Amino acid sequence: MNNVVSLMEAKSAAPISYDERKPNDVLIHVRFHPNAQVFTIDNCPEHISLQDWFYLLCYAAPQQYQVFAGGRGFFRMRRGHFDTILSQNAA
Template identity: 45%
Template sequence: MDTQNVILHARFAPNGTVVEISERPEGLTPQAWFNFLSDKAGDVYQALAGGRGVFRLTREELKALKQAAAPAAA
């Protein structure tokens, strides 16, 4: 079975706060979505140079995380 992978990109300000992150559910700030992902899927995070980082997830994992984050966004 072929699984589709998704890469979620995060960009950080010089002070370490998240200013942009992809696949963010409506109602969550970039920082709140990053914190949620770090808590639930921190093992798939990779820090990159230049104030950036990525989470590597399957489509199914991303869907489940977005559903779990929905109550936090409300």
């Protein structure tokens, strides 16, 4: 009796639903210049400056921000919360 299942059999036997493929958390990485101005920030809408996007996220999700050394940090929030922030600030 062989209980070994090939990788292809395992993948085809358990289809992944849309909700399982879509991550529940969104990570927004931020990098700063030495003068504390935002250098890069992820998922910034085109109509908002990088600095304003950082301020907006700090206001909308202050508990979700984590500071790292070297002028870096990130926001970690639930996708639903992030989608709400985006929709409220659509152009």
